[in-house]
Amino acid sequence: MNLQCSIDVAAAYKSGTQIARVVSEHWCGRELYCPACDSNQILPSRVNTPGLDFTCPRCDQVFQLKSSRIWNPKKIVDAGYDAMIRAIRSDRAPNLLVLQYTSEWYVQNVLLIPRMFFSESVIEKRKPLSPTARRAGWVGCKILLSGIPEDGKIAVVSSGTPEPREQVRREFERVRGLGKLPPSLRGWTVDVLNAIRRLGKSQFSLQELYQLEPELQAAHPHNRNVRPKMRQQLQVLRDLRLLDFTDKGTYRLRS
Ligand SMILES: [Zn+2]
Structure with a gap:
């Protein structure tokens, strides 16, 4: 599955990481579907809300995309610690899509972690940024994948091959009931x-x-x-x- 697509000139001047973000968001908007309902597309969020990248037009599920060339099966670096904890406590954490691409811009793996699997015990606090950093004192977080059971790691693309949609939707459906429990x-x-x-x-x-x-x-x-x-x-x-x-x-x- 080729991740390549036309990227605008402004994007081409951005850093490699930003280009990766632009093209992988484009790829997701084109290729991905909602695992929670029968919608065959998910749409980029209207505003550039931090952490909210795609929304299902039919069932309103929200998906955050993390894309990287490096695949760490243990941890994923995420955004602010306090914001993540607030999102978990108020049951607003989005579903997470972890996308790994190759150096040739091919999509290698896409993993879906349904939102119900985010709890405070899988969020690791990082050290505050140093006083000399632009955002001095800011505290980020990591998601500990080892704390999430296999039930909450749904393969969408494995080694370059998409998994069948009905299988992905069945796996999501199987754990959907967890969402009815209070976050605590x-x-x-x-x-x-x-x-x-x-x-x-x-x-x-x-x-x-x-x-x-x-x-x-x-x-x-x-x-x-x-x-x-x-x-x-x-x-x-x-x-x-x-x-x-x-x-x-x-x-x-x-x-
Ligand atoms: Zn949906």
């Missing part, structure tokens, strides 16, 4: 789902899940009732139809 609870749900995924098996016992208590405690240092919280989230995941309780007292993930 949703972080726990996503963290427990991630812990389950880390176990690496589709069927597991409570004792196996408890082995991951230390990492959940580390993500929620002020909580003194981690085990009850884990059990509560198993029920939430069951109600969302992501998990089944078996009659043997174990739990089974739905695919």
Whole structure:
């Protein structure tokens, strides 16, 4: 899939990074579709709102685009820390599209992270900019991809090949119910789902899940009732139809 397209003369004078942004936004506007409904296009946001790059004209889902030649499977550098935390708490974080292109401007990978997967525990605060920087004291953030379960990393393009639209939409639909939970609870749900995924098996016992208590405690240092919280989230995941309780007292993930 070629990312190349006509770029205007003004854009050509900009830095390489800005050109990449211009052409990848153009590519997304042309090639991408809404994963949340049956709209076959998403449109560039009318105003240059920071972080809001595309909107679905049919269901109003908002998509932010991050494009880069470098692919870091662990972290993505994002914008301001405070703005991101505010967006999460008020449930306004956009869906994220992570696009990787090659040095020949071909789209290599596009990953969709549905908005429901952003919680405070996957946002890492960066060091404030140095006093000599233009925006001295400004604090950015990184999104920790390792804190997001596989359920929240939907491949749209893999190694240059687009995944089928119906598959992408099915994967989005599968996790859509998470959006109905209040943001304060949703972080726990996503963290427990991630812990389950880390176990690496589709069927597991409570004792196996408890082995991951230390990492959940580390993500929620002020909580003194981690085990009850884990059990509560198993029920939430069951109600969302992501998990089944078996009659043997174990739990089974739905695919
Ligand atoms: Zn839509």
